[in-house]
Amino acid sequence: MTTVHTDPLSWLDDEAAAIAAAGLHRTPLVRSASSTAINLASNDYLGLSRHPAVIAAAQAAVGAWGAGSTSSRLVVGTTAAHIDFEDDLADFLGTEAALVFSSGYLANVGAVTALAGRGDLIVSDTGAHASLIDGCRLSRARVVVTERGDVDAIRRALAGRDERRALVVTDSIYSIDGEVAPIAELYGAAHDLGATLLVDEAHAVGVRGPGGRGVVAECGLSGAPGLVITGVASKSLGAQGGFVAGSAALRGHLIDRARSFIFDTGLNPAAVGAAHAALGVLRADPELPNTLRSSVRAFAEAVGAHTPQSAVVSLIVGDPVAAVAAAAYCRDRDLLVGCFRPPSVPAGTSRLRVTVRADLEPTTLVSVAAVVDEALRAVGAR
Incomplete structure (x- = not known):
């Protein structure tokens, strides 16, 4: 008897039709x-993706190092340019150290899964970016989801735990509506109850804080113990890549344990060069974030919207x-x-x-x- 095999992916047509019917096809x-x-x-x-100094730095990096980093950073994918950028970034953010990943998504996944696992607790809020959510899922830790910015709910979750370690994760600026999370209060809750706070500053660096250093710096928490910063070079810095910043011990732990760092090809030299140059532009013109916020106010007023916080x-x-x-x-x-x-x-x-x-x-x-x-x-x- 001849067996007729159907395409095992034929269900994709029905799925596509359902997505389109809901108005959600992309x-x-x-x-x-x-x-x-x-x-x-x-x-x-900040409009830096087309800044002449940023473009020139990307071109120079390609000339010096080639188009790609060619391997994982633990093999030969780490260039001197990576280290220089990390050192400058850490100094800018007020932390001991920083580690660059090939994307912000991988930085968040790597940081969360390296800091929490089986037998641990993660408290995340409903405004967390998808990369933080996926990091929580991959960690195999117990995850408690609270309403966005609900400090009391986070305190209750931390106080009622029996896990050995706890990690609180949040965006500092929520990416969809640009509102700012209560970072100082969240740090107070985490610190009081023996938890680490991870703050994703992707939409805050270059936008908020002194000279664009982010909400953590705005709250006076730069370099605070038990606080981890993640972020990107693909937004205000106009380039590509992600980073985690914090203590030197944190950087060493991520190099040893973050799978999205260990098993991923390092960020390409052009992106490293461009991001570092963009950071230099921001350092040289610390009023850029103020210019940005003035522009936001002008646009919001003209369109009849409330003035956002980012x-x-x-x-x-x-x-x-x-x-x-x-x-x-x-x-x-x-x-x-x-x-x-x-x-x-x-x-x-x-x-x-x-x-x-x-x-x-x-x-x-x-x-x-x-x-x-x-x-x-x-x-x-x-």
């Missing part, structure tokens, strides 16, 4: 190098299909804005996510705000 936007569209969808908050202006549409249509309206008028739908945001809260840049002229901000307002009105969100 197609990557392909940008052209010659595009004249104004980009308010990226996380290039560079993110979140405009709720509600229906995912309407949100896509509003983003398309903007795109047709040479304006790129973010469109966030479930599972990135809760059901019923699909939105336009507009990220303001420090290098935009005030007149440009007013004109793009008018386009965004028209888009929201066109889909009935105003």
Whole structure:
């Protein structure tokens, strides 16, 4: 008898149809190098991705080291440029040491899984980035999820534990709406109850704190014991890569235990060079974050939104299909804005996510705000 085999992946067609019916199908936007569209969808908050010094440093790094780092950093993938950047980054953040990963996602996964495992407790809030959530899942620790910024709930979770170690994880600036977490209070809760606090500063470095050093520095907690900072070079620094910063002992532990560091090819030299140069630009012009926040205020006022605490202006549409249509309206008028739908945001809260840049002229901000307002009105969100 002949056995007829069906394609074991045929279920993907049904899945795709269901995703499309819910208005949640995604197609990557392909940008052209010659595009004249104004980009308010990226996380290039300070506009440094195209800064001449940053581009020149990337080109110089390729000339010196080649296109790739060629291996895991534990083999021959660590260059002198990696170490120089890590040292400068640690000094900037006020920590003993820093360790660079090839992405922010891998930095968070590596840090969480290296700091907590079976027999440990992780307390995470509902605003945590997907990389922190995945790190929690991979750790095999017991995970308690609390409401975003609920310090009392975190205290209760920590006080009621019987695990040997505990780790609290949070974003300092929540990536979807740009609101700031109560980092000082969270550190107080963790410190009082013998837990480590891991703060993802991805959307805060270059945006908040003295000279753009982040919310941890803004709270006066730089270098505090039991505090771990993670972040990226792919947002305000305009390049690529992630990092973990803290004590020298933490750096050594991650090198030995963080699988996303051990088994991953090191960050490429061009990205290292670009990120380090961008950090130099930020050091030389510590007013850049203030310029950015002034631009955010101007845009928010022009579009009729409340002034956010970071560079993110979140405009709720509600229906995912309407949100896509509003983003398309903007795109047709040479304006790129973010469109966030479930599972990135809760059901019923699909939105336009507009990220303001420090290098935009005030007149440009007013004109793009008018386009965004028209888009929201066109889909009935105003």
